[in-house]
Amino acid sequence: MTNLTDVFGNDLNTIITAIISAALISLTTVVLRVIFPRRSRLIYHQTKPSSVDLNHQFVQTETLFIQNIGRQEARDVCIIHNWQRDTFKAVLQPLHYKEEYTPAGQVVFKIDAIHPLETCVITYVHSTPPSTNEPILNSIRVSDHAARQVAPAIYHWYPSWVRWASKIFSFVGAWFILYLAIRSLIVAWHLIFA
Numbered sequence: 001m002t003n004l005t006d007v008f009g010n011d012l013n014t015i016i017t018a019i020i021s022a023a024l025i026s027l028t029t030v031v032l033r034v035i036f037p038r039r040s041r042l043i044y045h046q047t048k049p050s051s052v053d054l055n056h057q058f059v060q061t062e063t064l065f066i067q068n069i070g071r072q073e074a075r076d077v078c079i080i081h082n083w084q085r086d087t088f089k090a091v092l093q094p095l096h097y098k099e100e101y102t103p104a105g106q107v108v109f110k111i112d113a114i115h116p117l118e119t120c121v122i123t124y125v126h127s128t129p130p131s132t133n134e135p136i137l138n139s140i141r142v143s144d145h146a147a148r149q150v151a152p153a154i155y156h157w158y159p160s161w162v163r164w165a166s167k168i169f170s171f172v173g174a175w176f177i178l179y180l181a182i183r184s185l186i187v188a189w190h191l192i193f194a
Contacts, residue, residue, distance in 0.1 A: 013186065021182050040074035042114070042147035043067055044140055059127055062136060066120040066147065073116065078141045079109040082134040088126040093119075106138065 044066045051060045068074045081088075084105040098110045114120055124136055140147035 017182060017186060020185070021178070024178070024182065038072045039070050039144075040068055040072045040114075040116075040142060041070035042074055042077070042140060042142060042145075043069055043150045044147050045150055045152050046135075046137055057127065059125060062124045064122040064124070064137060066114065066122070066140060068114040068116055068118055071116055074114040074142050075112070076143050077111040077114055077120075079111070079122070080138040080141070081107045081109075081136055082138045083107070083126075083136050088124050088136060091123045091125070093121040 044064060046065075047063045049060045049062050051058060053059075064079075066077070066079070080102070085099075085101065085107045090107075090109070092109065092111075096112055100108045100110060102108060109122070111120060126136075
């Protein structure tokens with residue numbers, strides 16, 4: 001009976017390393033996909049009302065920014081308002097939306113889809129708010145969750161070559177760390193069982 005070391009020689013360590021690393025990478029990929037599934041995540045920010053006097057006509061404007069920061073398309077987005085339709089005008093950046101009304105007369109904008117990293121901008125224009133002190137926006141919902149309100153953040157945008165270089169270095173570094181971990185496991189295996 002032949003021994004595996006006789007057949008493969010010193011290449012046995014290389015073959016075992018390749019098999020273990022392929023199995024660990026496959027297992028890690030499956031675990032990460034279960035832990036972090038693809039889904040949509042909506043965030044929004046609404047500005048404070050700003051006002052202007054146009055020829056003795058007092059006009060207020062508010063802007064609503066909705067962004068999908070998830071990795072999957074957000075479908076059937078409902079933007080529910082507290083105010084009734086005749087109290088404001090809205091200008092939507094995506095022109096593919098439907099306008100519906102609740103039994104109480106509230107306006108609901110329904111957007112078919114917001115793609116990943118897409119931003120939807122809605123500008124509201126009104127002369128005087130209704131007698132209630134409610135804000136114009138009630139809620140933003142997708143089929144499985146509600147959007148989360150966030151404070152605006154000012155980001156420093158780096159050039160694309162800097163972003164790509166950091167991604168490449170991170171990728172290479174992660175693989176190098178994985179390689180070192182596997183090599184240390186093999187060395188430990190040989191020290192323990194040799």
